Amino acid sequence: MRPLPTRSAVLALGALLLLPQVLAAQTTHVVTTAGFSFVPSELTIREGDTVRWTNLQPGSHNVAEVDCPPTGASPWNGGFFSGFGGDVDTFELVFPAPGEACYVCQPHQTFGMSGRITIEPVWTDLGGGSPGVAGVPALTADGPLTAGSTLSIGLADAAPSAPMVFWLAFAPVPFAALGGVVHAFPYNLQVLRTSSPAGTFAQSVPWPAGVPVGTELTLQFLVGDASVPAGIVLSNAVFATTP
Numbered sequence: 398m399r400p401l402p403t404r405s406a407v408l409a410l411g412a413l414l415l416l417p418q419v420l421a422a423q424t425t426h427v428v429t430t431a432g433f434s435f436v437p438s439e440l441t442i443r444e445g446d447t448v449r450w451t452n453l454q455p456g457s458h459n460v461a462e463v464d465c466p467p468t469g470a471s472p473w474n475g476g477f478f479s480g481f482g483g484d485v486d487t488f489e490l491v492f493p494a495p496g497e498a499c500y501v502c503q504p505h506q507t508f509g510m511s512g513r514i515t516i517e518p519v520w521t522d523l524g525g526g527s528p529g530v531a532g533v534p535a536l537t538a539d540g541p542l543t544a545g546s547t548l549s550i551g552l553a554d555a556a557p558s559a560p561m562v563f564w565l566a567f568a569p570v571p572f573a574a575l576g577g578v579v580h581a582f583p584y585n586l587q588v589l590r591t592s593s594p595a596g597t598f599a600q601s602v603p604w605p606a607g608v609p610v611g612t613e614l615t616l617q618f619l620v621g622d623a624s625v626p627a628g629i630v631l632s633n634a635v636f637a638t639t640p
């Protein structure tokens with residue numbers, strides 16, 4: 398086993414959160430119009446980001462969501478809609494979930510006036526888990542990591558009513574151990590928890606303001622499991638960078 402929990406590790410996180418740096422905030426991406434085109438017409442954003450369309454009024458443009466890919470004849474699919482051509486000059490929208498969105502300017506879509514937005518997830522799965530009595534404990538994290546948003550952490554397929562250690566690391570150095578890969582060590586925050594009788598865990602916390610932009614977060618659970626010789630298995634790890 399690696400070192401035991403330290404109070405200083407927890408205090409280190411607290412100190413980081415208090416640093417007077419740029420606040421984590423969602424990004425706003427601007428799409429303008431030029432002739433019969435959206436500029437840029439292709440955009441990649443992150444879950445939780447905002448897209449702001451500007452300069453719609455001069456050409457009587459609008460923004461109407463259509464199924465992907467957008468064509469010259471794609472009908473509005475009932476999704477986002479700025480109003481009719483020229484109704485508004487600016488239209489703004491938050492994209493809360495990963496995926497893809499396509500849109501057209503209805504008055505000019507036959508001229509190919511359309512756009513596509515790719516919304517990338519905040520969290521990625523690093524793998525690294527090792528199997529225990531119920532399989533590999535499956536960690537998921539959800540939330541845009543913007544100030545005041547909710548971070549939800551879920552775990553499934555852990556041993557029932559098992560003691561667990563949760564690690565959060567800012568600059569980990571992964572290594573192979575316990576039949577998997579320890580991704581979240583050295584940790585900056587350690588929390589002790591117990592799985593439910595069903596071998597699950599769930600917790601939602603408000604994400605604080607003041608976490609510096611670009612902070613890298615790696616999360617992982619160690620789960621007590623009497624079915625393996627080491628007595629401990631690993632969940633997969635998940636990774637995100639604060640926006």
Ligand SMILES: [Cu+2]
Nearest residue numbers: 458459502505
């Ligand atoms: Cu137009």
